[in-house]
Amino acid sequence: MKVLLTGASSFTGYWFAEMLVSSGFKVVAPLRGSLSSYNEGVRAERVRRLLNVAEVIESAPFGSENFQRIAAGGFDILCHHAAQVANYRSPEFDVVAAVGENTHNLRGVLTTLRRNGLKSVVLTGSVFEQNEGAGNQPLLAFSPYGLSKGLTSELVKYHCREFDLAFGKFVIPNPFGPLEEPRFAAYLMRTWKQGEVARVNTPDYVRDNIHVRLLASAYAKFVSQVAVITNAELSLNPSGYVETQGAFAQRFANSMRDRLQLDCALELGVQNDFSEPLMRVNTQSAAHYVGAWDENSAWRELADSYR
Numbered sequence: 001m002k003v004l005l006t007g008a009s010s011f012t013g014y015w016f017a018e019m020l021v022s023s024g025f026k027v028v029a030p031l032r033g034s035l036s037s038y039n040e041g042v043r044a045e046r047v048r049r050l051l052n053v054a055e056v057i058e059s060a061p062f063g064s065e066n067f068q069r070i071a072a073g074g075f076d077i078l079c080h081h082a083a084q085v086a087n088y089r090s091p092e093f094d095v096v097a098a099v100g101e102n103t104h105n106l107r108g109v110l111t112t113l114r115r116n117g118l119k120s121v122v123l124t125g126s127v128f129e130q131n132e133g134a135g136n137q138p139l140l141a142f143s144p145y146g147l148s149k150g151l152t153s154e155l156v157k158y159h160c161r162e163f164d165l166a167f168g169k170f171v172i173p174n175p176f177g178p179l180e181e182p183r184f185a186a187y188l189m190r191t192w193k194q195g196e197v198a199r200v201n202t203p204d205y206v207r208d209n210i211h212v213r214l215l216a217s218a219y220a221k222f223v224s225q226v227a228v229i230t231n232a233e234l235s236l237n238p239s240g241y242v243e244t245q246g247a248f249a250q251r252f253a254n255s256m257r258d259r260l261q262l263d264c265a266l267e268l269g270v271q272n273d274f275s276e277p278l279m280r281v282n283t284q285s286a287a288h289y290v291g292a293w294d295e296n297s298a299w300r301e302l303a304d305s306y307r
Helices: 011-022 041-050 065-071 095-102 106-115 144-162 184-193 212-226 245-260 286-290 295-305
Strands: 002-005 026-030 055-057 077-080 120-126 166-172 174-176 198-200 206-211 233-236 241-244 266-268
Touching: 002 011, 011 026, 011 041, 011 212, 026 065, 065 106, 077 106, 077 212, 095 144, 106 144, 120 144, 120 212, 144 166, 166 212, 174 184, 174 212, 184 198, 184 245, 198 245, 206 212, 206 245, 206 295, 212 233, 212 286, 212 295, 241 245, 245 266, 245 295
Parallel strands: 002 026, 002 077, 026 055, 077 120, 120 166, 166 233, 174 206, 198 266
Antiparallel strands: 206 241
């Protein structure tokens, strides 16, 4: 089957592309920018690797004329993973602009794709959207970014119904793993490699951290399921390690200490900031859903990536 995958230069997007190809899909990956614009940092490395697994087409943001030309090439599935994420933590994040970019010319895109054989759409969601996951009630959007993801989902679902397309929603919690942007896990490793003690300032938040390989395995299986249904809707909320951030930091330290011969010292602070919900997690075990999951190999691969 032929998949049109947006957002493949992102952390999760690259691993989704790799796993889809390993599962027998042919992946075409349009990028927002030119290849020359991905010239530094971890994103450049992901794009370099992406070129080895997928057909990469540069300068084709979602909904653009170039994207429309690609869409006319005939695809079985649209995997819409791209989304506006710039300044996603900011309270000034522009929800309307983000939804507009995420769904730019959506009806035109689906018209072209449907005319040329499209049967299914898989959209990536976030556990931080409104009405996703489990945790403190009510399940409000975490942030303007979370709100934009929820509104994007409603628009895409609406138009899938209009075009009689199967719709699948794949909801992501907190991924970690090789080729990740410098977030929590990268902070831990950077600190430990410098021989310092890593401090966790919000150890009481209960979150859902998932290794990106497990997440990608669940994604490929979910796409396979959505590909064979007709005019229906499915969703998957894959879950990894559901625990406090303090407990996850301890898990991470224990997994890296012997493998990298580092102290991996931690200091758990007294949490005073509870501006986010105390708990927000996904609800379906990804390991159970995937079936065969080598957890030890995944941690070993992560340790090797930090050497």
